[in-house]
Amino acid sequence: MLFRQFVDDDLGCASYLIGDPTSGEAFVVDPAYAIEQYVDAAAEDGVSIVRVLETHTHADHVSGHGRFALEHGVPISVHPIAEPEFPFDPLEDGQVLHAGSVPVRVIHTPGHRPEHCAFVVDERMILSGDSLFVGDAARPDLAVDAREGAEGLFHSLQRLTQLPDAYEVYPGHVAGSLCGAAMSPAHSSTIAAEKRSNAALGYGDVQAFITSSASVSTPRPPTTAHVVALNKGSFVGAPASLERLERIGDATVLDVRPADTYAAGHMHGAFNVPVSGSSFATRAGFILSPDERIVIHADDDAEAGQAARGLRSVGFLELGGYVTQVDATEKVRPVELDELERLLEEGSVQVVDVREKTERDEGYIPGSLHIPYRLLRETGSDGLDRSKPVVTICESGTRASIAASLLTAAGVDARPVLHGGVEDWNGQTVSFRRCGT
Numbered sequence: 001m002l003f004r005q006f007v008d009d010d011l012g013c014a015s016y017l018i019g020d021p022t023s024g025e026a027f028v029v030d031p032a033y034a035i036e037q038y039v040d041a042a043a044e045d046g047v048s049i050v051r052v053l054e055t056h057t058h059a060d061h062v063s064g065h066g067r068f069a070l071e072h073g074v075p076i077s078v079h080p081i082a083e084p085e086f087p088f089d090p091l092e093d094g095q096v097l098h099a100g101s102v103p104v105r106v107i108h109t110p111g112h113r114p115e116h117c118a119f120v121v122d123e124r125m126i127l128s129g130d131s132l133f134v135g136d137a138a139r140p141d142l143a144v145d146a147r148e149g150a151e152g153l154f155h156s157l158q159r160l161t162q163l164p165d166a167y168e169v170y171p172g173h174v175a176g177s178l179c180g181a182a183m184s185p186a187h188s189s190t191i192a193a194e195k196r197s198n199a200a201l202g203y204g205d206v207q208a209f210i211t212s213s214a215s216v217s218t219p220r221p222p223t224t225a226h227v228v229a230l231n232k233g234s235f236v237g238a239p240a241s242l243e244r245l246e247r248i249g250d251a252t253v254l255d256v257r258p259a260d261t262y263a264a265g266h267m268h269g270a271f272n273v274p275v276s277g278s279s280f281a282t283r284a285g286f287i288l289s290p291d292e293r294i295v296i297h298a299d300d301d302a303e304a305g306q307a308a309r310g311l312r313s314v315g316f317l318e319l320g321g322y323v324t325q326v327d328a329t330e331k332v333r334p335v336e337l338d339e340l341e342r343l344l345e346e347g348s349v350q351v352v353d354v355r356e357k358t359e360r361d362e363g364y365i366p367g368s369l370h371i372p373y374r375l376l377r378e379t380g381s382d383g384l385d386r387s388k389p390v391v392t393i394c395e396s397g398t399r400a401s402i403a404a405s406l407l408t409a410a411g412v413d414a415r416p417v418l419h420g421g422v423e424d425w426n427g428q429t430v431s432f433r434r435c436g437t
Contacts, residue, residue, distance in 0.1 A: 001102050001122055002026060002045055005170060006037055007187060010280050010310055011061055012173050014187065018121055019047045020100025027099045028074075029053045029119060029127050030172055031064035033236075033313050038064075039072075051089075051097070053104070054078040055129030055172055056116040057231050059224045060282075061313050066235030079108065082115035085233045091117050109160065111153025112138035118160065125168040126191070132160050133171045135184035137200035139218060146214040154209040161201060165192035219356065219374065223285040227315045236317070242308045243321040244301070251295040251320045254284065256307040259401035259418050261299065265328040270297060271377075272405035277398040281310035286374035287406065290315055296322035332404055334418045335391050341427050349391045349415075350384065353422065354403040359395065363422060363429040368393070373403040380410040389413040395421040 004017040019026025026047040052065045068074040080090040093108035105120040112130040119127040130138040140149025175185040203209035253270040262272040273284045298304035304322035343349045354373035392403040400416035407414035
């Protein structure tokens with residue numbers, strides 16, 4: 001059997017190529033929008049991709065099924081509850097498809113979404129999609145009421161645990177995805193290992209599971225509805241080429257260079273989301289709108305191309321182009337942690353903690369305000385003392401730079417802590433325990 005796992009570390013998404021080298025047939029499961037990786041792998045392994053299997057309608061990334069259909073004539077299989085607006089072959093519970101001699105059995109596993117299916121491959125591994133993760137289970141609130149989704153997910157997980165202990169588990173997401181909260185960075189596991197250690201499988205009572213999993217605190221990306229519409233609608237074809245621009249025109253400039261480079265000189269009004277940082281596409285998706293014209297400011301062509309691939313993966317398909325040589329004369333002065341301690345003692349700055357509330361609860365700097373970075377484009381300077389500089393801080397510096405760029409664009413004197421974060425703070429911190437946690 002041919003088996004390949006593809007992991008997008010930026011989004012935390014996993015996809016699969018499975019097939020029979022003897023017959024030369026293969027399936028792709030949950031393909032990303034950038035399908036070249038699967039086409040190249042299939043050619044390398046001497047197989048043809050004859051079908052795309054979708055576990056569900058994805059909400060966090062654009063699927064490549066449209067490109068496979070339009071560019072290669074490959075049929076798409078998905079459960080009919082998804083109600084896709086494109087031609088498809090319906091999946092049903094218990095159905096067995098064959099990639100050559102390799103059997104793929106369908107298990108309908110609603111919860112994350114009503115149409116969700118998992119795939120048992122060759123009766124020795126389970127491609128669990130967005131149901132069972134390594135160390136966690138999927139969030140149930142992206143398509144239906146969280147409690148309704150949680151009840152379906154509980155029963156689906158119970159069903160998966162009935163598979164033989166030796167079956168390998170290959171999930172649709174790993175750590176870094178917003179589709180779960182406590183996922184392991186491991187790319188695979190076994191049914192036995194998950195039954196021993198996965199907290200989501202430790203609930204014997206459906207109501208206890210619903211209460212726990214329905215109280216989702218992970219933020220929901222604002223791109224969700226747009227991405228679902230793209231994945232459910234007519235086939236999405238290949239992207240247009242990314243053009244190098246001489247003039248930017250009316251656009252939102254996304255500076256994808258490293259945070260230190262942005263600080264040393266950037267364009268007026270540009271937002272900084274370093275493509276070299278973690279979760280680039282997800283973080284960009286929190287602050288940008290698919291309706292605005294976006295121009296990328298990068299150091300070189302390769303960096304611009306990397307950023308474009310990330311943006312397209314979360315639904316920003318029509319990009320305005322990119323620039324590398326521009327008038328980048330505005331500067332931001334970063335603050336080091338030891339300097340911040342002195343500035344706080346003097347009372348000369350206000351600190352904005354731009355992490356999520358679960359991170360802040362673990363410990364925060366006394367007197368700091370809490371505004372997650374993803375909200376600052378909307379809030380701007382609301383609630384801030386404009387008479388003092390604002391120092392933004394997170395865990396490692398990337399989100400602090402994003403936040404400072406958003407505030408700077410809004411006319412605020414903002415200074416990020418780029419090298420370190422709250423965990424490296426030597427002064428006093430306060431922790432907070434919420435009721436029910």
